[in-house]
Amino acid sequence: MVFFRYILLMALCSVNASTSYAALTIEITEGIESALPVAVVPFASTGAPVDISAVVNADLERSGYFKMLAEQAMTSRPSSAQEVNFKEWQSLAQNYLVIGRVSGAGSQYDVQFQLLDVYKGGQLLGYKMASSGADLRRTAHHISDLIFEKLTGKKGAFSGRIAYITSSGAVNHQSHQLQVADADGFNPQTIAGSAEPLMSPSWSPDGKRIAYVSFERKSAAIYIQTLATGQRERVAEFPGINGAPSWSPDGSRLALTLSKDGSPDIYVLNLANRSLLKLTKNFAIDTEPSWSPDGSAIVFTSDRGGKPQLYLAPSQGGTEKRLTFTGDYNARGSFSPDGRNIVMVHGSGGSYRIAIMDMASRAINVLTSGPSDESPSFAPNGSMILYASKKGGTGFLSAVSIDGKMQQKLVFNSGEVREPAWSP
């Protein structure tokens, strides 16, 4: 048994090593003008397998909030505060400086970094943290989160993960995969693969499980899969549509779409006792449920008025009200983490764009240029929206800030990529 475990561990290590590349590269297509100048000096290192400072530099640059100083432009490379000459960094017009060092070897490392204010000549942050060799990238993302929060006042989202669907192959011979990767596209892991379509990944609020739709049995079924073990359970396989799973904020229930009684309606499945609450009872299409952050309401898409529009229903059942009136197609709504906005697919004049609605004023602000944008998903800090686009016969992911000022394109190595979902 001990011998067996050893083999398994070896297998895990080799999988880890072979997938330690970027599945995607991220291009900032539109940055903000007020980006803060920051220099991340390459950390002094005794041969750690991950270049921590390079990961931090890329994270901060990708956020769009910072203008990073190129390594070639640096006139010195301090790794401790004693070596820092603030005047030198002032003359390079840098506001902030990140320095650090990594010591250790093999499986155990100590990572130390400091965030310095170049003009005040003082330290804003100083941390020393232990990290296993395998966790060095994750430690780097934590450093990015700490720096981001210190400088912007907003929580960072660099430690998060994204789930998405990829497809490859010819018409009628496609294969589909549900993958999970770090937020910077590294360490992609396939958690489910099928010759039949996979759809609609939804994270549990604790980030440990993913609900999704699979057609692997030639009809739609909803599965819940635990990431740590790979175990999964089929929780809905009724006649007709089994779609659009969405976790309640407390993790106890799953909103979903079933058409077992005729037309597609919204149901709430209690995961503890498997009871079903039928929320909408309408002859029209009702689908794409998504919970408000406090769990009291569910936004969904319905064509009961003739065209798809967003509606809101109390999650215990009750009077439904229409939310959107602008444009002839508003679908796949989901709340921002603070509950103040709803992001949606907004169709108008044959173009489908990502739009955000202010729940107080009900004003709609279109954020993207289309023509075929879909599946918007908020970052856990609420600052960015990840979505899928289609152009030139392929699908890719993009991100846009909630004010629309900053845009990024996430370019995967191959295949179509769609339905991104940012982990909590």
Place this chain on the structure above:
Amino acid sequence: MKLNNTVLALAISTLILTACADTEDKDPSLLDGNPANSDGINDASTNGLNNGSGINGSEMGGSNMYGSGSGGASNLGPEFSDPSNPLSKRTVYFMLDSSQVQQDFVPVIAAHAQYLLANPSQHITLEGHGDERGSREYNIALGEQRAKSVANMMKIQGVSESQIGIVSYGEEKPAAFGNDEAAWEQNRRVVIDY
């Protein structure tokens, strides 16, 4: 000036060392938080791939498993491959955002209904599909409505409900790739699969 810098640097380094010492033991989240979780993801994929719990088993990559409209018709009569016979047509196309059967396809559906009436043990699956525009789950619903429109026309002619299965793939199984009307009109369809 030089002295000032040295004093400043000394002061800062003291500050930093204090900060480091403070945080080293105080922030267990950095040691126990997400780094530990990341192992979980690796496990998931490995287990998911290795234990072959249905999804990665025999179905994966099995190119014979696809239910395309033209496949699996070998046991059907010659009328299904005679281009002048409406039974040779097994795809019904639809307009944008519509599940209404167009006049052109009424004879095709009627011919299949007649065949099913004459062969009550024959079962078909109506596969509903949509083009890529709009949201995916809404397109699943639209695809089902299209398949139900075809099923209802067949039932009106007397075909038993038990002979007809319905599945909607929405935009997930396109007949044509591409982001233009030429591809879209091929994808808004119901496939009559014997």
